[in-house]
Amino acid sequence: MWNSLLLALIAILDLPGSASAITSAPENIYTPASAAMIFITYTVEPIPLKATPAIIPNTFTAVPFPAPAVLSATVTASPASPSSLFSSAGEASSIATFPTFSLGTGAAAGISFSGHRGNSHVGSGTRASVPRPSDTPAAHNVTSNRTRLQPARPRPVGVTSSRTTPLFTFPEPTDTATPTAMFSLASTLSTFLAITSSTSSSSQSVQAAPSPVPFLHGVNTGGWLILEKFMTPALFTGDFAEAKDQWEFDSVPGSLEALEKHWSTFITESDIQAIAAAGLNALRIPVGFWAYDNADTPYHSGADVYVERAIGWARKSGMKVLVDLHGLPGSQNGKDNSGKGGETDWQKPANLERSISVLRTMARKYGAMEYADVVVGLQLINEVISYGDNLLSVTEQWAQDAYRAVKAEVENQSLVVVMHDAFETAGSWTDIAKELNGESEVKTFGVDEHFYQIFTDTYNTFSQDQHVQAACSWASDLAAANKIMPTYVGEWTALTNVCVNPDGSTIAGTECTTEGCQCVSAPIEEWNEQVVGQVRRFIEAQLDVYEGSTSGHFMWSARATNGWDLMRLIEVGAMPNPITDRKYPGQCEGSKRRRGGGSLRTRPRF
Template sequence: MNSDLFKGPFASAKDQYTFDSTNGAAAALETHWLTFFTEADIKTIAATGINALRIPIGFWAYDNDHTPYIKGADAYLEKAIGWARNANLKVWVDCHGMPGSQNGFDHSGQGGSVDWQQKSNLEHSISVLQTMATKYGAMEYADVVVGLELVNEPISYGNNKFSTTQDWTKDAYAAVSAAAANKNMKIIMHDGFQGAGKWTDVASTLNKGGARNFGVDSHLYQVFNDEDNKLDQKGHISKACSWSRNLKSANDQFPVYVGEWSAATNICVNPDGSTTAGTSCGKEGCQCQSEDFDKWNEKMVEQVRRYVEAQLDVFEGSTSGYFAWSAKGPGGWGFLNGIKKGVIPNPVTDRKFGGQCGGK
């Protein structure tokens, strides 16, 4: 998320685990926490019409025993919650990294092996969530903290069984619900990359008597597999529009959120405005989205804006809410960058290319 940190003495660090194991990490983290995301950023986000923030944090902020992880991030989450309250924004607290790593990706805290579903790690995860629920589910936070996400992006292959994830979710939900004084706080689970529809039985078990306290988070990108990377921008827009049916079908039964989406696709734009799939092109005047964000031309901005607007139309019409990944990501991955460049509408309800998915 911030490549500038991974230089000098931290050049060999691959994730937070190895970063925090490096001499000088505490001071570097403190500087990062102080400067990377500020109250001014929250005010800018609020001015676009966005009304909520999904804020990720690792388990080690609450229990770093027997790990090299450095505590302290929760103090800055506290600041962000206060800033959000001042800006009339709501907050989801998202447990983004779990003991043993739920996916082996660097953003879980430690890349590599996936050992989350070992019994001790699953139990440890629930213990951490109880701590979080006791704090953020207290009534003093009820005006601003509206959701707690149990775990971000657990994979459903290799060492992780999807059935185990779902069974654990029921136990975690019960523990979090009991610990939270605010009984209106949503308890959200990532779909394990299986789609929200695969969670209907779990949701019906947990949302008794017509309640909608348990919700599911789906992350929708079109940049991480070969099938998507063969599409031109019209193909990407068509696929985004096709998400609507399954999202709405599930959302009619229980809350469904798109907790992550982005403007990114691997396309190139020709001088005549037509697009092709890829990350390079030889035609004179052709530009690819993989090029330096600051150098995107008007035709690229228009094509990315078309894709963004199609996604927003789907999410507005078919889900209970959405969050861009991320507020301050690099280049086109940053919501604030996108607002400044014009690839994301401001306000977010503005449309230059309405009706792409058949609506008005």
């Protein structure tokens, strides 16, 4: 399963009495400018159960020591095979879900075994899942484990990295479906050591460009700090009914008071906590240029205060943040998501210069070391068009100028600077990425590509099976780009325009033709079991692609109307909770390479 493995702390436990076993770290070794690793000392508390040797692959996130930090872990236990310490199949396994706890100067917190799954198995591939048997009901404390392995590469000291490493074993309980706590963490010792490791060449995992940030399972805070009418229709009523975008909204008397109420209630700390509890670890926060420079515009300032609050909430929940300059002077796409619909004048020299000036301000702020533990990226621009009077060559040159301007301002040189693909696909930016990233081992220029299957005539003729196949077909191109530079899917949706028949089959459209049929376009609170299942199929296929082929993804959006709302999708069961859970595993096996160029995959325009 592993071609080489430079850390394996394995304790075979046989605990018939009151004895305990401890796995501990070897002596400290330190070598600068290399990969980061954490040793953890565990104290195991026995229980009087029959003991069976088991290997536990431990998926964790390493954070610089000795700064206060958090470490979260998901542990999968499976019986050791006589022929291999690191693989098993067709055997019982257990899942231990660990809460987040402090490292460095923080105090350790307890860890308890929290679940057992019978009649399931761990596959031998590095992207294996633990499937839920059809005869086993779901339990809140049981999750599927999808370990995402990548070859480790040297990283500078003081940056975040991730590792998946077999650590130790514990006894597998028998004759009980939900045992009580089997072990707890009494003390934690973490020390960074210098290692490099690699996975097997036959691994299914993606070889990604070295990045200073962990994989990002994220969601957008869209509709919060830049208004979009379809996401917050209640705001656009009364005196604001005629406004089409934030430019017009902010021009109405009383708009500042309305905005401040919206800012303080639309996304709250409890929302961020709920998002983190679902297994997501990142926020993409769209914000307009006017939060930092609103001169000669009707826009109100003040949104940056809420960016600051969201960063604080994310830090407390153990999440990362990508700050996204979503609206630029002159509008980069003429749509409401830029702050102003209509004309697209962002390539006028004065607007290009002003955009970079705003990015410098943002870079100095969010690129400061005081934010380095939570702000991992700054996005230069969102959904920029480069046709008509807007030239792709100008966009490409601006992106390079903006990247260099940001890098000149940031203290945190590990901050990833992300460029939208200008609807040209991420792969079209590889030459520029190679030039900007140069020979540096860690790549800090990345690209963002968006995927929607709801706004084009072609997609709107698809059945749900075809939508799933289309999503699967994106994997090869994304993986190829991700080998060159950090590649993110900055926006995607759960929604398609299909209707679901009582037998589970689907047809394209937003109106049913048979009795008992229901469409995805129906209000989410009315979705029946068949619709929820088909939406979840599509979500899981996309997640499998993004998790296996990119450096991170961000669903659109945390709060919105109908099926655009992450939290409501979780409530109805359409969104996996935790996000790593799978009811429809393996949908994208054997998918074909995506063909053709980019299309304008964007959100509705009003």
